[in-house]
Amino acid sequence: MNIKKISLLTVGDEILIGQIVDTNSAWLGEKLSALGIIPQSLISVGDNQDKITETLTLLTEQNDLVIMTGGLGPTKDDITVKSIADFLKTPLIFNEIVYERIKTIFEKLQRPLSPSHKQQCYLPEGVEILHNSMGTAPGMLFKVRQCLLVSLPGVPYEMKAIMEEEVIPKILMPALHETMLQETFVVAGKGETEIEDSLKDTIQQMPDYFSVAYLPGLGQVRLRLTARGNFASEILEKQFAGFSENVSSVLGSSLIGKGDTNLETVIGGFCNSYSLKIGTLESCTGGRVSARLASVAGASAYYTGGIIAYTNEIKNRIVGVPDNILNTYGAESEETVKSMVENGIKVLDVDVAVAISGIAGPTGGSPEKPVGTVWIAVGNSTNVETRLLKFGKKREQNITLATQAALNILRLFLLKYYVTEAEK
């Protein structure tokens, strides 16, 4: 079966009334476009059976695949299953396999199974189950004339698991023919425009079946290089490897890595390679740097811990920043973050430490130190490097940008003082 036209359908009043932003569709759109298919359309409808049926009728006529999300939970406002059954004109049948799976999950959790969970096992006749490794609501696959219909739960991590473990490998990949090569470059410390300017020459040399897309985030840009063609794949692969190499070399040390990576994973890799112990001393980021380092599986091998020194008293008494530094220069100063690193290394007994102190806002700014002023220091027992950053007025954004900057400065420090040429 060849899949060329795909549309997305989300079900749930919460999207229509703007209570939640539809990040599921954005994620699906990105996944599909990475596979070379731009969705035809994206439709959201409410928890309204007539509207769902009407939209399914239209979409299954116009597409090769319709991916529907939402409305599969155990409570009564979830009417997707009933709508699909009515649309297909099939009865709901109790599915023993789904029931046994839900029973096993609840036995493990030592929690009782409620009647509404049993209700969840009545599914339209002829359904093919798509395994949900993250929850109780199963994904469902149906064939509607010439179109495939996939129904997924709306909970993002459940939807993503079924897409990645079932829909993409088992339905989409076999249906796509064209050769497509793709690589994602994760870049930190440079904006989209700056990256675009630096790559101008490289991009001009590319044939027209190459394309570059930018996916900007806070303090990070992902650049996606794609090549597609239906000619001999060795030629395409060789060309692709060449341009990929060129892009890497232009990006230089601003390139964190390729594919599905991030700063904390790269830092973890360096620490493991060179047996480094690292620690954190945080003020305005309030634990965000630590939380990102600790989010990596196996982080306990190199991440020793940290101190969240939100007050001057903790900076002084636990971290060991001298009172005279705090009094003379203030908490948000080069001297303070330098002292946090120097003392923090001893207190935490680590090889390398990073310290962050700044004014996240919305209050606390002054003409000399406006909201968004952030000092970062990274160092070991012999070298400490510091950096002043100036962000904007929004607290959440300032914390995220400061966290991202601190991790990137830590990565660059490890690159400079520890990482061998061979690993670069």
Place this chain on the structure above:
Amino acid sequence: MNIKKISLLTVGDEILIGQIVDTNSAWLGEKLSALGIIPQSLISVGDNQDKITETLTLLTEQNDLVIMTGGLGPTKDDITVKSIADFLKTPLIFNEIVYERIKTIFEKLQRPLSPSHKQQCYLPEGVEILHNSMGTAPGMLFKVRQCLLVSLPGVPYEMKAIMEEEVIPKILMPALHETMLQETFVVAGKGETEIEDSLKDTIQQMPDYFSVAYLPGLGQVRLRLTARGNFASEILEKQFAGFSENVSSVLGSSLIGKGDTNLETVIGGFCNSYSLKIGTLESCTGGRVSARLASVAGASAYYTGGIIAYTNEIKNRIVGVPDNILNTYGAESEETVKSMVENGIKVLDVDVAVAISGIAGPTGGSPEKPVGTVWIAVGNSTNVETRLLKFGKKREQNITLATQAALNILRLFLLKYYVTEAEK
């Protein structure tokens, strides 16, 4: 004119490929539902003229008002104007009023007017201009048989300005009749099914113009109560207040708060009310609890700081957990988290502290302490309460659930020992 059915249409490849999340539609949905109208559907299509025409044909047949956003800027991929003209089968005519306005803006900015800006002044015949106070692209209003069609620029602040200054006061307000009341209850520590079961009797007593929807998240559920009717609003308001009161009372202490709130905000409010200083001692959550507490603007008034004791050495040397406790019971034990709180209160010099230690996974589990085992303690100088939780196998999910549980247990501790009846 009576407006009952509204649909939203967004134009632009960037939404379909997931490059940007469609926050415009979420904003519009919220505005419209606040006015008592839940949009019928929300459709996104790419920069594709056929697809736009086809969708406009369908939507203008089914609705009283279609609000279209995106694709009005001066760059070449913005094809909305051309699509509307073709759909209406009218020519594009140079609009002098729009041109004069754009010219004035550019004269003020002392910048030259480019040919693409002049191009922007060719608009479909019969258009009614909706003034854009924030930019050059005008909003447009058309009448298509029985339906109104509004086209707005995709730039969020321009779209919002035209909605608030033109569409809502001049088109929507005069056309609306029905009353709608709505309240969101944020609940922690209970699953969707458990909440639904406990509310069964209350929901059964509600008239059929009341509805309840559940919006589940990790470790948190939002419940939305809605009532709508076109009779005297005092009666509806009184009924609504009664049922809202019933729901609150059934939810009891699992109700964090109403509307746009979360655990860290509620905890912050309690700390401010009772002048409490709080601190964190984290192992497996690695700074996530701290980061959430510190994310609240003004948190420095009550959040003193914390220690991320990722290793036993830090638990012992900095927090002060005795070696014999760590050696006898292990890091993930009731004794350890209790000692972390008892010692942490002194080390951080706070009134109340929360401690978390567990096995986030994917490795590190054992038959006695499988991955997902988490101990949490909360206490002050006289009382320490502990709790054992068992989550699943996924690291990220375990950390998020442990963080949410720790904050909820901290909230319940503050409720029990500090919050007066009056504030409850």
